[in-house]
Amino acid sequence: MNKTKTGLVSIVGRPNAGKSTLLNWLLGEKIAIVSHKANATRKRVNAIVMSGNDQIVLVDTPGIHQREKLLNQFMLEEALKAIGDCDLILFLAPITDTTVDYEKFLELSKKPHFLILTKIDEVSNGQILESLSKYQKWSDKYLELIPVSTKRGTTREHILKTIVKYLPVSPHLYSPEDLTTEHLRDIYREFIREAIFEGTSDEIPYESDVVIDKIEETLEENKIDKIYATIIVEKENQKAMLIGKNGSGLQRIGMNAREKIEALLKKQIFLQLFVSVKRGWSKDKKSLEQFGYIW
Ligand SMILES: Nc1nc2c(ncn2[C@@H]2O[C@H](COP(=O)(O)OP(=O)(O)OP(=O)(O)O)[C@@H](O)[C@H]2O)c(=O)[nH]1
Ligand SMILES: [Mg+2]
Incomplete structure (x- = not known):
């Protein structure tokens, strides 16, 4: 056998x-x-x-x-x-x-x-x-x-x-066709975080996170899937820095993240980003749990 x-x-x-x-x-x-x-x-x-x-x-x-x-x-x-x-x-x-x-x-x-x-x-x-x-x-x-x-x-x-x-003889844990056990929305979130790591400096990458608010999928031709996400930061000045002059900073991060998601999905998508301040989220257990960091 x-x-x-x-x-x-x-x-x-x-x-x-x-x-x-x-x-x-x-x-x-x-x-x-x-x-x-x-x-x-x-x-x-x-x-x-x-x-x-x-x-x-x-x-x-x-x-x-x-x-x-x-x-x-x-x-x-x-x-x-x-x-x-x-x-x-x-x-x-x-x-x-x-x-x-x-x-x-x-x-x-x-x-x-x-x-x-x-x-x-x-x-x-x-x-x-x-x-x-x-x-x-x-x-x-x-x-x-x-x-x-x-x-x-x-x-x-x-x-x-x-x-x-060095692995044990054992049946597969997952279907061989699957690439990951992650949900797509979690991968989108990581790609947006990656764009923040690339596009901002100082403490912003470490004091920000991302929540995927909504994903609208469509089967209609000529229409594309839409992803809405919010970047959470700790302070008002970080929000201003992220958004940049006339929104140019946020636009750059959005374009970069969209390209990463499109490369994975091999199709075009629409991505809209918002920014919100949640003071002290990275030091507060309840907030961390809300963002999926569950002990
Ligand atoms: N030159 C070179 N750079 C590499 C190689 N592997 C990774 N890097 C670079 O090393 C840096 C860190 O890579 P990551 O894969 O994010 O490292 P990590 O261990 O996951 O880091 P954390 O998630 O922060 O713990 C990135 O800039 C990578 O491009 C390699 O084989 N050669
Ligand atoms: Mg890593």
């Missing part, structure tokens, strides 16, 4: 390590928020990746970090839950990092894991070898040590096959 392998594989590591980029790359489709600014991911995101008949359920997580704010505590707990609830961990560290984060991770979890060194396109071959040798002393701790670049060179299939080697 032909038995399939299936497992939950959590991607963890410090903020900005390249976790969400790796998830999108292994999936072959962009669903998770990516930013050069740290702490972009706030919640776990599942991607369903098939390798032949075997199913890998990848779980993207917020970067492991310590900060006082309640939202950051939620993010840390999301990462810790993902470490607890999986068959295998992919621990990511940029190739230029010291080994400190990996040493901390080893204290935190005894789970089977791969050590994945990311962004190797940013350094020379000599530096890659040097980094690999630094980690050799933990070779009895990790199952595999894999240097990766999502920009060039590394083969995706090799990584997927290597992951499958």
Whole structure:
């Protein structure tokens, strides 16, 4: 009998390590928020990746970090839950990092894991070898040590096959046709957040979030689906900065987000954004729960 392998594989590591980029790359489709600014991911995101008949359920997580704010505590707990609830961990560290984060991770979890060194396109071959040798002393701790670049060179299939080697024989958890367990509206929200990360500076990316108010779908020809969303910020001056002169800032964010959503849906959509102030939302449990950050 032909038995399939299936497992939950959590991607963890410090903020900005390249976790969400790796998830999108292994999936072959962009669903998770990516930013050069740290702490972009706030919640776990599942991607369903098939390798032949075997199913890998990848779980993207917020970067492991310590900060006082309640939202950051939620993010840390999301990462810790993902470490607890999986068959295998992919621990990511940029190739230029010291080994400190990996040493901390080893204290935190005894789970089977791969050590994945990311962004190797940013350094020379000599530096890659040097980094690999630094980690050799933990070779009895990790199952595999894999240097990766999502920009060039590394083969995706090799990584997927290597992951499958360590997964249990088990029926699929999800339909092989599904790409993710996320609702589309949650992906739209992440794409709008990504546009905010790209289009604003200072604290705005960290003190804003997005609520999808309404989605109007149409089957009629010549008409397009409409998405209405509200950007929530903490302060009046952030609202003014987001909206910009004559609304130009908000318009730019809206265009950028619309293009991201259209690339996923492979069709045109209409997106309208509003901005609203909710003082202290990122430090208040009730507000966080309203935005779907549920402990
Ligand atoms: N050069 C290079 N840059 C990369 C690579 N992978 C990711 N990056 C960049 O690293 C930055 C962070 O990537 P993310 O995928 O958002 O990192 P993350 O670990 O999910 O970050 P958080 O969600 O904040 O924890 C982005 O600017 C990516 O484009 C890579 O292989 N090579
Ligand atoms: Mg991320």
